[in-house]
Amino acid sequence: MNDTQARKPRRLSSTAIFIFFCLVPALIPVLLFTYYPIFKGIVMAFQNYSLFNLNDIRFIGFDNFRTVLQDPSLPTILKNTASWVFISLILQFGIGFLLALLLYKKFPGRGVYQGLIFYSWAMSGFLIGIIWRWMFNGQIGVINDLLLKWGLISERIGFLSDPKWAMISVITANVWYGVAFFAIMLMAAMQSIPEELFEAADMDGAGWFKKLFHVIVPYILPTIITTSALRVIWIFNFPDIIYAMTNGGPANSTHILSTFMLDKIVFNGDYGLASAIGVIAIILLLLYTMFYLFATRASKAGDF
């Protein structure tokens, strides 16, 4: 009796110690090397922090924000960001959904097929950018060559040097890269739909479209909501492909907020200005997240 009483509190605290020691190796580094730099970065947005005047760093209020907001290229950059994010998202989602529908039931060779269409996902945005930059090359690019050969165009297009075509080109590369993500996620969700739901729909004499909109879509709706919400944020924060293909050019026609920010860091060393752009990006993302949560909650309330 005495023995168990003595042991119980000791056991409890040993659990607490166990929890503590298991979490510390994860928590401390994340706080130190993720949260602290982000916090510091936000502070920098209010400083004249630049690699060229490290000896004279002081607070300058909202000057950085004023500089960014008065930048004549900002309206173009915001417009570019919006089309980069939403056109990419819609195409990636649409094609990914179609592929998931075609793939979620077993057929001979499905595994091989999946492997081949998903491989883009193993590659870096930078390499994908390099590959597409080569294919879209105005003089010797294979895409011009194919279009000419098929008689779709009569002279070469400067895909990456003509502002009219540059955004279409980088979005094409981004769609090529991102479809696999949606296809994987949506396929996995579809595979978890219980067979009984389809049987019930069959008994009601539901056709293919009815099954799609009354069984499949409602069942995987949570996956659709989470994946597309996450995806918007990832595409928003994903400068790699653009960096490799056009680096924002020609004439800012492919600059988005994240490449703009990178530009200020890599080429100007102006961390203050870059941070101000980052803070604006965070505010936009927050607004988006709030709107998204609100919209999905409202639609859910209607549906269920």
Added chain:
Amino acid sequence: MKNKVVSRLGTGSKVIVLGVWLLFMIFPLYWMIITSLKPKNEIFKFPLEYFPKHLSFENYANIFKISKFHVYIGNSLLVSLLSALIVLVVAILSSYVLARFTFRGNKQVMTGFFLTQMIPMFIGFGPLYSMMSSMGLLNKQGALVLIYSVLLIPFCTLMLKGFFQRIPASLEEAAMIDGCSRLSALFRIILPVMKPGISATFIFAFVQNWNELFLSIMFIDREEAKTIPVAMNSFITKFDIDWGSMSAATVLSIIPTVILFALCQRLIVQGLTDGAVKG
């Protein structure tokens, strides 16, 4: 009868759609490989050769001649493997605790980890740079190992937590009644059952590290410490792109991750859906 026609039509259009997309997916890689194998003077020759008759490895030989590509490959392997290993150990411990115990702060830790996925990390780049410089880690592979590990801990913890939650707690409780300590129950009983989840997480971490670009550009500028992405980035800026060498470098740098993905895609699909979406 009508049904048969419809279903045949269905299969037919299915094959066409999948086939067209497959071509679209494969072609860029095919084109890179073909370019890398063309002799230098044929890359810019019209009409473009889609099935070149002369194959040559001069582009491959060239990248090892003009740069230290073998050193970059070694560095990339070292950094990616080491960081993936560290992440795995740290994330196993934290995700186990977060999945198995309810304690004060559990939810907050999860939210904190989730938030790191939402905030654009670029905003922390400047401060990170000065931290690395004051720790004397600039131009050292250690900087990348450290930063890559930290950046992956949150996501890998969320991912592994999903796997832990699918394994009944009674499994390790039985082992502990038999006299195992919690830690040895974790390592000897649960981890073997979790092999698929653990390998999926490891591969995911490895691929992320292998592909990371901007942090490595910032932290590394010394020839001996460069990883593949840094080196390839300098191929662009220093010269007008030599597309033969560039495509050879691209093909070489894609091989490890594509093989890994091909071998383990099913694991990764499962890991991501369990961890990211439900978690």
